[in-house]
Amino acid sequence: MLQDPESVLRAWYEQVWNQGREAAIDELLADDAKAHGLVDAEGNTARGPASFKQVFHTFRTAFPDLCITLDEVVAQRDICAVRCTVRGTHLGDSLGIPATGKKVEFTGMNFARISEGKIVEGWNNFDFATMQAQLQ
Numbered sequence: 001m002l003q004d005p006e007s008v009l010r011a012w013y014e015q016v017w018n019q020g021r022e023a024a025i026d027e028l029l030a031d032d033a034k035a036h037g038l039v040d041a042e043g044n045t046a047r048g049p050a051s052f053k054q055v056f057h058t059f060r061t062a063f064p065d066l067c068i069t070l071d072e073v074v075a076q077r078d079i080c081a082v083r084c085t086v087r088g089t090h091l092g093d094s095l096g097i098p099a100t101g102k103k104v105e106f107t108g109m110n111f112a113r114i115s116e117g118k119i120v121e122g123w124n125n126f127d128f129a130t131m132q133a134q135l136q
Helices: 005-018 023-028 048-062 128-134
Strands: 029-039 045-047 067-076 079-089 103-115 118-126
Touching (some): 005 023, 023 029, 103 128
Parallel strands (some): 029 118
Antiparallel strands (some): 029 045, 067 079, 079 103, 103 118
């Protein structure tokens, strides 16, 4: 099991988002984890693996080739911060917008608190306005 915050968060982005490995959500996200800034299908802050999987499916369906590049990673104690670039091709309708086939590129930042090898809380800020503008 990964323990240090940087390794856990790097594994999260690589396995969950870049490889699309849904099982990694259960492996790397605590049962009661809270993902500030990301909402589930009911509009509530994503909380725990089941809720987060809704966010995961929405984005992986909309962008099946989703790739997140970690531009900068900073870790201190139990917190890891990431500045990243998100790229993908809009091939699915799950965002409430019919698939456009357009490529998107936008940035994001995430601070995650790690405990016992799992993400227990995350603060997310992604430039979804730029993403939406690129889909029009």
